[in-house]
Amino acid sequence: MEVLGIDIGSYGIKGAIVNTVLGEIISKKKTTGELEDTRPHKLISKMHDIVKQFDWDGPIGCAFPAAMNRGIVLSANRINEAWVDADANHLFSEITGCDVNVINDTDATGLAEMTFGAGKNQRGTTIVLTVGTGVGSSIFNNGLLLPNTELGLMQIKGIPIEDQASNKARKKEGIKRKTWAKRLQTSLEHYERVFHPDLFILGGQVSKKPEKTFPFIKINTKLKPATFKNEASIVGAAYFASLKQKDSLFTEK
DSSP states (O other): OEEEEEEEETTEEEEEEEETTTTEEOSOOEEOOOOSOOSHHHHHHHHHHHHHHHTOOSOEEEEESSOEETTEEOOOSSSOGGGTTOBHHHHHHHHHSSOEEEEEHHHHHHHHHHHHSTTTTOOSEEEEEEESSSEEEEEEETTEEEOOOOGGGOEETTEEHHHHHSHHHHHHHTOOHHHHHHHHHHHHHHHHHHHOOSEEEEEEGGGTSGGGTGGGOOOSSEEEEOSSGGGHHHHHHHHHHHHHHHHHHHHOO
């Protein structure tokens, strides 16, 4: 199945057409500029623009920077608060004229990695982290997703982990990769004590050049860089939409 995968982030909106059987992007990516205003009407307009660039009329999967439940936005930690309780599935479907299914962005990343990437066939507990502007998370047990975790908001000594270990914090403080790796190690050790995972998968900026960071991280749990790097959310969102399409085929009367 071919699905348009879209990722909404602070950097803007990016999208590409995905072969959801192979987990491969099969088109050029298209992007918008940086999102300075994330109020619903602004994002809806941007969403319409990027779908129009593809001249697309099929299913769409959308990775969204908030906790979601059946398309309803539950939180506003990384998005304008006016989105809380909004039906993103309906709003995006209405403006695009397509069937849009929305999923938390790091849950989308996790689906891509667990289905096609670094976590494929992994058993036990896997924690997928996207280390970028913040620290997003998704948790899987024997391949099944526990949705809407926000592990980046957990605190160490009263400070949220993402304020210490994100790529944004690294750039803001001008710290070297080795120092950043130690902060990541501290965060991963905290997660080890709480969740006792079998595998960590790190995506986002840290996965672009893992050889510069991973050798300095010394933990007991197996650690892998994300296969899809910054494209995982597009692939995962498209795959999520494909699953929803299949569900609808069996549930329609």
